[in-house]
Amino acid sequence: MKAIVSVFLSFLLCTAGFGQTGDLTIVVHDGEGAVHNLRRKAVSPVAVEVRDERNRPVPEAKVRFVMPEIGPGGRFVDGSRTLETFTDEQGRAGFSSFVLNEHEGRFSVTVTAIAKGREAGTAITQIASRFLEPSARPEQPAIHRRSSKGLAIVLGIGAAATLAGVLASRGGAGPGTPPVSIGVGGVQVGGPR
Numbered sequence: 001m002k003a004i005v006s007v008f009l010s011f012l013l014c015t016a017g018f019g020q021t022g023d024l025t026i027v028v029h030d031g032e033g034a035v036h037n038l039r040r041k042a043v044s045p046v047a048v049e050v051r052d053e054r055n056r057p058v059p060e061a062k063v064r065f066v067m068p069e070i071g072p073g074g075r076f077v078d079g080s081r082t083l084e085t086f087t088d089e090q091g092r093a094g095f096s097s098f099v100l101n102e103h104e105g106r107f108s109v110t111v112t113a114i115a116k117g118r119e120a121g122t123a124i125t126q127i128a129s130r131f132l133e134p135s136a137r138p139e140q141p142a143i144h145r146r147s148s149k150g151l152a153i154v155l156g157i158g159a160a161a162t163l164a165g166v167l168a169s170r171g172g173a174g175p176g177t178p179p180v181s182i183g184v185g186g187v188q189v190g191g192p193r
Contacts, residue, residue: 023053024061024120026113029092034126035134036100043074044134046124047094050087050113057091061115065095072107072128074100087113104128 031046050061067073067081076083076098087093093113108123 024058024113024115024118025051025055026111026120026122027051028111028122028124030094031109031124031126035132036126036128037133038100038102038104038128038130041100042134043097043100044126045094045096046109047092048111048113048122048124050091050093050115050120052115052118057087057089058113058115059087059089059091061087061091061093061113063087063093064110064112066110066112067098068107072101072103072105073109074098074128100128104130 027049029047029049031044034044034046036043046065048063050058050063052058063085065076065083065085067075069081073081075081076095083095085093085095106125106127108125110121110123112119112121
């Protein structure tokens with residue numbers, strides 16, 4: 001039973017941005033929930049800190065960042081999906097850029113750290129999108145203005161189609177009733193004029 005609880009707690013720590021195995025802990029400082037814009041090829045930096053059992057930074061720990069093999073993600077500047085580096089004196093390591101692939105959606109960068117026979121691991125969840133823009137608060141990504149207008153047009157057309165269906169099911173608008181017209185910006189949907 002203790003083993004099951006331990007595995008479950010490790011999973012919870014990893015999904016919360018803290019990875020812990022043995023006596024090391026990985027704390028994610030930058031990159032969790034980051035939004036990368038595919039059209040602009042804009043990416044956000046990733047930074048982690050490796051700490052020991054006393055919560056002190058671990059310098060010269062080997063840190064490996066791995067991009068997913070399939071689906072959304074990308075490659076590092078050298079063309080590989082794996083980047084290995086070492087932590088600095090403050091126990092920090094990371095990367096500031098990578099090349100996005102063309103797939104849209106959520107993905108995770110897997111992070112492992114090794115120092116003096118101790119190991120820790122975690123995953124950093126990110127989003128690649130053609131429409132979302134990076135924001136100061138990754139939990140609530142901003143929607144690009146053009147996509148908002150497009151959504152309004154689609155909703156307006158959907159509302160007009162629904163209204164036309166209701167009118168058709170009731171036998172039409174009837175004589176003397178003016179045709180209904182719905183407009184969104186420069187787009188209008190309606191009956192004959």
